[in-house]
Amino acid sequence: MKITRRGLTLGGAGLATASGLGLSAPALAQSEPIRIGWLAALTGPSSAPAIGFDRGIRHATDAINAAGGIGGRQIELVVRDTQGDPTKAVNAAQEMISRARVHAIWGPTNSGESLATTPIIGRAKMPNLHPCFVDTLIDPARYPNAFRMAPSNSQIDDAVSDYGVNILKLKKFAVVGDTTGYGTTTVNSSSAAFAKRNAEVVYRGQIDATQPDLTPDMLRMRNAGAEAITIWTVSPGLISRIMNVRATMGWDVPLIGHPAMGSGEVGQLIAKPQNWEKTYILGFKNCSYGPDGKLPGHVQTFVDSIQGKINLDDSTLWWIVCGVDAINVIASAVRESGGTDPLKMIDFWNKQNPYPGLYASYTWTPQQHNGLPQSDLVMSEANSQRQGAYKLAPGYV
Numbered sequence: 001m002k003i004t005r006r007g008l009t010l011g012g013a014g015l016a017t018a019s020g021l022g023l024s025a026p027a028l029a030q031s032e033p034i035r036i037g038w039l040a041a042l043t044g045p046s047s048a049p050a051i052g053f054d055r056g057i058r059h060a061t062d063a064i065n066a067a068g069g070i071g072g073r074q075i076e077l078v079v080r081d082t083q084g085d086p087t088k089a090v091n092a093a094q095e096m097i098s099r100a101r102v103h104a105i106w107g108p109t110n111s112g113e114s115l116a117t118t119p120i121i122g123r124a125k126m127p128n129l130h131p132c133f134v135d136t137l138i139d140p141a142r143y144p145n146a147f148r149m150a151p152s153n154s155q156i157d158d159a160v161s162d163y164g165v166n167i168l169k170l171k172k173f174a175v176v177g178d179t180t181g182y183g184t185t186t187v188n189s190s191s192a193a194f195a196k197r198n199a200e201v202v203y204r205g206q207i208d209a210t211q212p213d214l215t216p217d218m219l220r221m222r223n224a225g226a227e228a229i230t231i232w233t234v235s236p237g238l239i240s241r242i243m244n245v246r247a248t249m250g251w252d253v254p255l256i257g258h259p260a261m262g263s264g265e266v267g268q269l270i271a272k273p274q275n276w277e278k279t280y281i282l283g284f285k286n287c288s289y290g291p292d293g294k295l296p297g298h299v300q301t302f303v304d305s306i307q308g309k310i311n312l313d314d315s316t317l318w319w320i321v322c323g324v325d326a327i328n329v330i331a332s333a334v335r336e337s338g339g340t341d342p343l344k345m346i347d348f349w350n351k352q353n354p355y356p357g358l359y360a361s362y363t364w365t366p367q368q369h370n371g372l373p374q375s376d377l378v379m380s381e382a383n384s385q386r387q388g389a390y391k392l393a394p395g396y397v
């Protein structure tokens with residue numbers, strides 16, 4: 001950003017005018033917008049989650065602003081499309097901190113990007129919420145400013161491997177991910193979770209999300225004796241190609257793993273609806289239908305209220321409600337701490353036990369910044385999506 005002599009002169013005049021009106025610097029700060037940085041991979045092969053989060057973020061922001069803001073202060077979103085690129089995410093985070101002067105950052109939404117940005121955001125002591133899974137992204141000693149609003153890889157690995165081994169009663173698994181930092185890390189942690197349950201990982205590897213022909217990879221998995229494929233990617237294109245090749249090969253093995261396999265975008269990309277069968281994804285209690293076909297009361301009320309306003313058919317409900325929760329969690333910190341002082345906002349989050357949200361009831365303490373309890377994780381049928389939510393997977397209690 002270029003600072004001209006004219007800009008400096010106007011800046012000085014502005015301060016003089018404010019002083020003449022009797023407005024102190026703190027008073028000005030309390031009237032400025034609350035700037036929330038939103039590091040979003042809105043384009044690129046890993047954009048599906050960010051698109052869902054974005055719908056929830058904008059809905060919550062509009063609702064708060066329409067009601068008068070927080071103490072009269074409006075929320076201003078500072079959005080940067082990172083395209084899933086860690087370098088672009090780093091540049092955007094630095095720009096948000098030093099130039100845009102945001103008061104808090106939501107994101108990134110991709111663990112590979114977050115691995116690159118977390119130390120930078122931490123050094124700035126910037127309040128940071130994110131929905132990324134990689135375990136090492138949360139460390140209250142190193143990053144006291146960073147809080148997770150999603151399960152960790154360890155929690156996810158436990159839920160998925162337990163389902164494959166103890167519910168589906170399988171013993172041999174292929175574990176694959178994309179070539180992002182998230183995909184690489186999660187293939188390793190998922191493989192370890194299966195080994196802990198005395199299951200055998202007969203094939204493991206990474207696949208580029210843009211690779212057009214997956215037949216060679218799938219043949220290697222089948223020849224290795226895999227009884228199920230565990231998939232770790234947020235790319236609808238890669239997921240749908242795996243499903244289509246599985247069908248073409250006539251290989252009737254279940255797919256288990258990442259919630260993105262249940263995205264409405266996957267349903268639009270598969271060759272036939274049948275290709276989506278026998279696919280079981282990590283799910284969440286608040287975004288799962290009960291025996292009565294309804295969601296938990298407060299979530300059902302929200303879903304009913306957004307009919308015709310937010311498209312739920314091509315995304316997943318948890319991305320949208322997590323986005324809503326992110327804005328509300330930041331807004332609550334500003335409201336209850338009396339402003340946008342970063343240390344006071346962080347202190348407020350450290351005392352949430354629990355914070356009742358749509359996606360989950362988050363619990364944070366100074367020693368624990370992983371927000372979701374293990375009991376909130378379930379397994380779901382990927383092709384059972386209705387308004388972004390799912391039925392529980394077979395055999396799951």
